[in-house]
Amino acid sequence: MMEKSIEKLMDEIMTNPGVNGVVCTDAQGLVVAAQGVGRKSTGGQMTGVLDLARDLHPDVKDEPIVCIESDAGSLLLKSCDGITIGIHKTNS
Known part of the structure; x- marks a missing residue:
């Protein structure tokens, strides 16, 4: 059930202008879904960056x-409900 909602969210994100990739990971950095240019090998690093950001402002x-x-381009990272979302965007 959760996989379908993640896939739906990723499909929606990919329709935004400039977005060319999305990677979703669990709390341990394991990739649960990816589309576009998002590299599955970066899941752990994405989760780690957000962990460090939390430490900066505890x-x-x-x-x-x-x-x-x-x-x-840019990479936007956000965690919600135990899932980290990385959105890859190209510069316009």
């Missing part, structure tokens, strides 16, 4: 949103 109750930018 008193904040909201989940952090991390954006990693380069000349080629």
Whole structure:
């Protein structure tokens, strides 16, 4: 059941302008789904980056949103309900 909702969410995210990949991981960094250019091998690193962001602001109750930018595009990271979502976007 959860897999279908993740797939539906990924399909919806992929329709946004500039999005060319989505990776979803569980709390341990294991990839549960991926579409587009998102590399399955980066699941652990995505989860680790969000863990570090939480450590930087331990008193904040909201989940952090991390954006990693380069000349080629950006990677947005957010965790929700134990699932980390990485959204790859190209620069317009």
